[in-house]
Amino acid sequence: MELFIQLTLTGLTNGAILSLAALGFVLIYKSSDVINFAQGEFLLVGAYITYALIVQFGLAWPLGMALTLAAAVGVGVLVERFVLRPMIGEPIISVIMVTIGLSSLLRAIVSTIWGTLPRSFPAFIPSQPVRILGATVGADRLWAIAIAVIMLGLFTVFFRRSREGIAMRAVADDQQAALSMGISVKKIFAWAWSIAAATAAIAGALVANIVGVSGELSGFGLHVFPVVILGGLDSIPGAIIGGVIIGLLQTYTGGYIGQGLNQVIPFVVLILILMIRPYGLFGQEIIERV
Amino acid sequence: MLSLNNVEVIYNDVILVLKGMSMEVPQGKIVGLLGSNGAGKSTTLKAISGLLKPENGEVTDGNIQFDGQEIHNRDAADIVRLGIMQVMEGRRVFEHLTVEENLAAGGYTRRDSSNLGRDVEMVYDYFPRLKERRRQTAGYLSGGEQQMLAIGRALMARPKLMMLDEPSLGLAPLLVREIFNIIKRINQEQGATILLVEQNANLTLSVADYAYIMENGRIVLDGYPEDLRQNADVREFYLGLTEVGQRKSYRDVKHYKRRKRWLS
Ligand SMILES: Nc1ncnc2c1ncn2[C@@H]1O[C@H](COP(=O)(O)OP(=O)(O)OP(=O)(O)O)[C@@H](O)[C@H]1O
Ligand SMILES: [Mg+2]
Numbered sequence: 001m002e003l004f005i006q007l008t009l010t011g012l013t014n015g016a017i018l019s020l021a022a023l024g025f026v027l028i029y030k031s032s033d034v035i036n037f038a039q040g041e042f043l044l045v046g047a048y049i050t051y052a053l054i055v056q057f058g059l060a061w062p063l064g065m066a067l068t069l070a071a072a073v074g075v076g077v078l079v080e081r082f083v084l085r086p087m088i089g090e091p092i093i094s095v096i097m098v099t100i101g102l103s104s105l106l107r108a109i110v111s112t113i114w115g116t117l118p119r120s121f122p123a124f125i126p127s128q129p130v131r132i133l134g135a136t137v138g139a140d141r142l143w144a145i146a147i148a149v150i151m152l153g154l155f156t157v158f159f160r161r162s163r164e165g166i167a168m169r170a171v172a173d174d175q176q177a178a179l180s181m182g183i184s185v186k187k188i189f190a191w192a193w194s195i196a197a198a199t200a201a202i203a204g205a206l207v208a209n210i211v212g213v214s215g216e217l218s219g220f221g222l223h224v225f226p227v228v229i230l231g232g233l234d235s236i237p238g239a240i241i242g243g244v245i246i247g248l249l250q251t252y253t254g255g256y257i258g259q260g261l262n263q264v265i266p267f268v269v270l271i272l273i274l275m276i277r278p279y280g281l282f283g284q285e286i287i288e289r290v
Numbered sequence: 291m292l293s294l295n296n297v298e299v300i301y302n303d304v305i306l307v308l309k310g311m312s313m314e315v316p317q318g319k320i321v322g323l324l325g326s327n328g329a330g331k332s333t334t335l336k337a338i339s340g341l342l343k344p345e346n347g348e349v350t351d352g353n354i355q356f357d358g359q360e361i362h363n364r365d366a367a368d369i370v371r372l373g374i375m376q377v378m379e380g381r382r383v384f385e386h387l388t389v390e391e392n393l394a395a396g397g398y399t400r401r402d403s404s405n406l407g408r409d410v411e412m413v414y415d416y417f418p419r420l421k422e423r424r425r426q427t428a429g430y431l432s433g434g435e436q437q438m439l440a441i442g443r444a445l446m447a448r449p450k451l452m453m454l455d456e457p458s459l460g461l462a463p464l465l466v467r468e469i470f471n472i473i474k475r476i477n478q479e480q481g482a483t484i485l486l487v488e489q490n491a492n493l494t495l496s497v498a499d500y501a502y503i504m505e506n507g508r509i510v511l512d513g514y515p516e517d518l519r520q521n522a523d524v525r526e527f528y529l530g531l532t533e534v535g536q537r538k539s540y541r542d543v544k545h546y547k548r549r550k551r552w553l554s
Binding site: 163166167169170172173174175176177178179180181182183184 | 339341344365366367369370371375376378382383384385386387391392394395396398399403443447
């Protein structure tokens with residue numbers, strides 16, 4: 001029982017972080033049909049920027065996180081403006097290849113600046129052990145869940161209520177109709193990339209706080225693929241639930257069956273889902289009535 | 291208010307579609323634009339609303355003036371802000387958004403966001419059926435309700451000029467009549483000038499103050515509805531009345547699958 005609770009909490013932490021990383025991926029896909037293969041690298045870059053600000057420059061962590069967010073938004077805007085926009089009108093497959101190039105570029109930049117050796121990240125979020133129902137978990141994991149839940153909640157409200165959020169969903173539905181409402185599609189794409197970079201950066205900082213910073217983080221980021229395939233490429237609730245399912249599945253597999261297998265299981269799920277329900281659990285089906 | 295002077299539009303640098311199109315839309319009036327399939331009616335509206343660019347089309351000659359400003363080849367968002375709103379052919383509601391969210395998207399360019407709530411009520415006033423379905427996903431509305439939503443959504447921008455592209459497309463005759471009545475009311479009560487593109491000549495001539503008939507990229511005939519109704523060609527080809535009084539019917543629906551090019 002203790003083990004179960006322990007694994008559940010750990011799984012929820014990973015799941016919440018994965019959901020955050022997947023959210024941005026879904027946004028980009030929804031608004032522009034682009035599959036962003038650099039999402040894992042956004043996570044990596046975010047983690048290193050947080051590391052630089054908080055550990056290397058010694059800023060207080062709330063300030064460090066706020067600046068990381070600002071930097072991530074900047075990265076998102078630049079990527080959209082200089083990498084994606086010139087590709088508009090090109091076949092979608094070329095755009096996807098460009099995101100693969102972008103992922104190598106970001107990884108190269110990170111290893112040029114910070115090297116390739118893993119570094120420990122002195123936990124900036126309180127991490128004293130907390131006992132819950134007989135199990136012991138680090139407070140940092142609870143914080144990670146709380147932060148991820150708050151972020152996801154904020155974004156849900158943003159998409160449902162705010163002018164820009166509704167405009168983003170409108171663009172996702174019908175770009176030309178959105179254009180005819182005076183919605184600037186370019187601006188919306190820039191928003192999507194910025195939000196994607198920002199949420200991935202937070203996810204990266206949260207993971208790094210728990211396991212340290214290293215190139216491995218983009219491997220953690222790789223798990224967004226099983227998450228979004230499971231949840232549905234274009235579904236925001238799907239990203240959240242998919243993240244939690246994959247996170248839990250991983251820790252249960254690791255805890256009850258064996259380490260090692262837990263790295264494989266998400267991709268097993270990916271293949272199974274592709275075989276039985278290719279649009280994912282919550283993917284939008286095309287509404288057929290014209 | 292709006293005038294087109296010898297406008298020429300070319301798609302993909304080679305396909306000449308508007309060949310010297312000229313027309314006037316005076317303030318406060320309803321102007322009809324009739325023409326058969328492929329005449330260039332939708333292209334005319336897109337040239338006005340700035341929606342040609344995404345389809346790789348361009349105004350290459352002539353000019354379009356609105357309230358004294360030249361507006362051809364300007365960004366769609368600028369043109370909406372000037373007060374021109376287009377209700378596109380085929381309704382084009384945001385399918386996965388609710389009715390209310392669609393209306394919110396229509397008010398995107400409004401600066402006075404505090405009045406949006408009041409205007410949503412105004413739209414529901416014209417289309418009570420939308421109010422009943424306010425939280426429903428737009429993709430599951432009936433065709434008629436979607437057309438109402440498309441018009442309501444445009445109304446949310448409080449346009450000075452509203453351009454409607456074939457609002458009768460695919461709707462039952464009774465519903466078409468209802469929608470045309472509402473268009474007339476919007477014109478009278480909101481003071482919105484209306485440019486109405488249609489294939490349904492009979493109804494258009496019954497609500498319009500003035501009408502143009504276009505063929506093959508230019509205007510071939512224009513006049514007051516009562517005069518056009520007397521014209522032999524109009525009677526034969528647009529009203530479907532031959533001299534013996536038989537009715538013809540032609541109604542084709544077509545759609546292009548377009549390449550997304552609206553950002554370049
Ligand atoms: N994006 C485009 N690229 C190339 N040609 C186009 C494009 N859009 C329209 N055309 C051509 O321009 C001509 C006029 O089209 P348009 O859509 O303006 O006609 P319309 O009068 O609105 O017809 P309908 O009543 O069928 O809607 C057609 O011959 C069409 O094939
Ligand atoms: Mg048309």
